Amino acid sequence: MIDSWLEALCCELDLYREQFPRFETVYLGGGTPSLLSDQQLGSLMEYVRRSVSILDGAECTIEVNPDDVSREKAGLLRDLGFNRLSIGVQSFNDRLLSLLQRRHTALQACEAVAHAATAGFDSISLDLMFGLPGQDWEAELAQAVAFQPGHLSCYQLTIKPGTPFHALQQSGELEIASEETLVQLFMLTDSILDDAGYAHYEVSNFTRGIEYEACHNSRYWQHLPYLGLGPSAHSFDGHTRWWNTASLPEYCQSLAKGSPVVGRETLTAEQLRLERLMLGMRTQRGIAREDVSADAAVLERLESAGLVVVHDARVVPTARGMLFADRLPLVLE
């Protein structure tokens, strides 16, 4: 299955050679690409480099699970040209890891970070989760900071309806933090990481300096074009967005005869504005004042409530404002 997926992936890339000839970032993720064998990874990356041009100094990220990162694997990834590693640590607590049904242990997470550093990755990002039952978040965050990673993603535990966690939560077996506690944890994260020198540049993302910012993800937030390959992948050329079938078998079959694209939308100017607004309220870049139709009184009210700051003709959310990233667009719109 993996081989036919890889084959399909290469076919799909071929479809876009002319439309997307050059790339400033490459991101291998969404799932567990570290599951690929060394050989599979190698031939995939070789195909990518042969087919399209990747700019010098481009950010090349791969997502990995801690238990897949051995010293050798880390070295191989370096050799394949990856220069940024995003490690799915989630937690430094074994009880919580098993609750989250992760295969790795806290020790493996620490080892993975060490291996990555030894292999020469100077751009490392750790994924962490807060709001877990009985979690000592402050301690976990301190442990993460101690590794001095360039980048941290701190996600609030989100339980989606239909998942096993949701069932556990409904039956009362899983007690997740209250809204109030989550707010406190969010603000605590902001202040601890600020003290440690990390900028809170997106709702869930922190960077120790501009050079460590996730260039790839920032393209999404800045509304720049991106090409997504694989099942469920979305792509955007600045005006039109399209997406692939979510089914892996369908994806593979469709590429044998044509295109896996199952949906497409060309955005109106107003839709583009709404997206800029929605994305802008999630990041430190904020949004251009001209994209906001709310009047000065509304802005003043939000400013005095400490939710946004207005400067240089931009409206920028504060950390507290980011807590309302889904709501502010409605108010500003």
Next chain:
Amino acid sequence: MHHIRNFSIIAHIDHGKSTLADRLIQSSGLVSDRDFHNQLLDSMDLEQERGITIKSQTIALPYTGSDGQEYVLNLIDTPGHVDFSYEVSRALASCEGVLLLVDAAQGVEAQTLANLYAAMEHDLTIIPVINKIDLPAADIERVKEEIDAELGLDSDEALLCSAKDGIGIEEVFEAVIERLPPPIGDVAAPLQALIFDANYDQFRGTVVSCRVFNGSLRAGDTIRFMSNQATYRVEEVGVFQPKLEKRQVLSAGEVGYIIAGIKTVSDTRVGDTITLDDNPAAKVVGDFKEPKSMVFSSVYPIAADDYPGLVDALEKYKLNDAALNYQKDSSAALGQGFRCGFLGLLHLEIVQERMEREHNQAIIMTAPSVQYKFILKDGSELTIENPQYYPDPMAIETAFEPYVRINIIIPERYMGAVMKLCTDRRGSNSRFNYPSPKRIEINFDMPLAEIIYDFYDRLKSITQGYGSFDYEYMDHRPGDLVKIEIMVNHEKVDALSFISHRENARPRALQYCERLKEEIPRQMFKIIIQGSIGGSVIARSTINPFRKDVTAKCYGGDISRKRKLLEKQKKGKDRMKMVGNVQIPQKAFVAILKSEKD
């Protein structure tokens, strides 16, 4: 005249009235099967959805009897709700008989009985019909016993049919011919025609439905409405089949329509008698009552710049609804609008829904009120229908509120619960009747204001749908009234204020504050809702702000979905009214209707 029969079908809700009507129309061959739209009589969408008849329609069915004679059977449809009881009575007055429909599985129910009484009041011949005999749960013997015991009719005369499957339809036709008396009247006498309905047709103007009792009428005649002496020249007469079918003449005994250059439905009055201008009748048919607005509410456009659209929509709507009254009104919170008078709450809801659906108007209706009267200390009198205009309490000598006599028929077992509901709602002067062994008829004098607060819903709920309910205006009586102001974040919202009896003021204000708390979505700041009398707060609720509203992850595949959600929320926002800095959804304004919860 001997070959005419005029009749209605009456039934408890869902006992198959519309289905039987459809089947009769279909069997008469008037409408081709291809054109046949199920339940033709209930033609408005809203009626089909609610399964009730709002605007009645009438149809003249041609039928050849087993005696070989040609008959015209006029089926007169009746609206089925308490708000329209006068319209029902005028339709029944136009008949000689009724088919009383009873569900073969459900048996006799509250409304069967109430309908029977209505038919008896008009001295109509009653044919019991047991419908739905095809149902597995049908129990014809039991239903027959109920017809004997509870209705006091002869169950041997009951017809058996299944309107759905077309069983027993011929027998229904034959019984109508044989058992119902033909109309009697004098063609040579001065014209007397009773108006029992009127509809607006955009091409033909007002189409008046009437039953001719005496005399005759043809195009070219000048008619006179006996209630207001207005005269019109008749352009056309005819019958409903169901389309308008032109005729030379409408004579005594017949049912049909008149088109006479009448501009709006409001120029006609259901219950009025039409006569000829040059040879007027001495007497009217039956008793004529002006439609009386019982419930009042203000209507505002959600977006202030939609006001011209609202004016236009109301004018168009009014063409076809004589019972709706309106005049200009304004509110500090909601801007320019109209104060409307309705026959009752159902009427109000129908107007609201039809304004939205048929006239595409997004509107806000304020909490319904009744008409209050005051004698002020300076001796002057004041009548208000809008709590906004409540006089200075210091200036009031006596306040009066409208009272109605309510009539409830229920199975005995619900008596305790219904008595409690009625006394809780300030009912007094109770009287009881036992119309049949297991039924009880209860009368109370009750303030109308108590009825508009979800009384009927409560009654239905505690009697599991077995309660029939009717009311009639009596008079205005002194009452200890207060006006309750509602404040949202300390800002008075005039459109939410209401008048209550002092005794109930606090619980009702509390309920209202709680209901508003449920209806107004959480916002980014705290919202305080207060109810006050003359500046002193008597009830309060708080809507806590949400502390956060953010999704943890937003990457390439999430953007479209999130934007679509935003677009949807934006639409929802358009249906809210900003009051100060609080967004209040449309439905919050009538939240007071649903003041009590089970």
